[in-house]
Amino acid sequence: MKNDYYLSEGILYIVMSSGDVAKVNARNYSKVKNYRWRCLTKPNGKKYAITNVEVSEGKRKTLYLHRAILDKAKSEAIDHINNDGLDCRNNNLRECTLQQNNFNRGKTANNQSGYKGVTWRKDCKKWQSVIHINKKKKHLGYFDTIEHAYQAYVQACYATRGEFAHC
Numbered sequence: 001m002k003n004d005y006y007l008s009e010g011i012l013y014i015v016m017s018s019g020d021v022a023k024v025n026a027r028n029y030s031k032v033k034n035y036r037w038r039c040l041t042k043p044n045g046k047k048y049a050i051t052n053v054e055v056s057e058g059k060r061k062t063l064y065l066h067r068a069i070l071d072k073a074k075s076e077a078i079d080h081i082n083n084d085g086l087d088c089r090n091n092n093l094r095e096c097t098l099q100q101n102n103f104n105r106g107k108t109a110n111n112q113s114g115y116k117g118v119t120w121r122k123d124c125k126k127w128q129s130v131i132h133i134n135k136k137k138k139h140l141g142y143f144d145t146i147e148h149a150y151q152a153y154v155q156a157c158y159a160t161r162g163e164f165a166h167c
Contacts, residue, residue: 002036003015003016003017003036003037005029005033007026010025010026011023011024011025011026011089012024012025012026012028012029012032014032014037014049014065016037016038016039016049017038018038018039020039020047020049020086021086022037022039022049022065022086022087022088023086023087023088023089024065024069024088024089025089025090028069028090031068031069031071032065032068032069035051035053035063035068036051037049037050037051037065038050038051039086046083046085047085047086048064048065048066048085048086049064049065049085049086049088050062050063050064050065051063051065065086065088066078066080066085066088066093069088069090069093070093070095072095076095077095077096077097077098077100077101078093078094078095078096078101079093079094079095079096079100079101079164080092080093081093081094083105083166096164100161100164101164103161103164103165103166105166113127113146114146115146115149115150115153116150116153116166116167117129117130117131117140117149117150117153117156117157117167118146118149118150118153121142124142126142126143126144127142127143127144127145127146127148127149128140128141128142128143128149129141129142129143129149129150129152129153129156130153131153131156131157131160133160138156140152140153140156150167153167154167
């Protein structure tokens with residue numbers, strides 16, 4: 001079964017059997033039209049459009065829509081700027097390093113404070129702010145309010161990660 005497509009204002013919408021919709025620029029229609037795209041939901045809840053392609057006799061591999069659009073190998077990192085894995089418009093995709101791609105992640109699934117980079121410390125009864133830089137945890141301080149702890153994280157995030165900051 002092929003996907004349904006519809007076009008609106010230069011954006012091609014790909015409707016998958018799950019009901020999820022991926023977006024690409026209309027000019028990329030030739031790159032996507034010959035595949036049956038389906039939605040893959042990762043354990044963290046993030047969704048991507050994928051298909052299976054034959055690489056040799058009977059062997060198949062998974063092709064992600066964003067890789068088909070930018071024509072990039074699996075070893076090359078691609079970042080969805082708005083963090084929506086189904087938004088594969090050219091202005092939402094950028095090449096990056098793996099570290100830069102990891103910067104643009106949201107909160108972890110076990111986050112209890114509701115804020116990235118902020119945890120409650122029972123021992124001192126304060127909010128702690130931390131950020132990871134070059135695989136090392138950097139302590140940003142202890143704070144009386146969660147808002148102040150998060151503000152410290154946001155400042156450090158933009159200072160160290162620039163355009164890839166996701167706070």
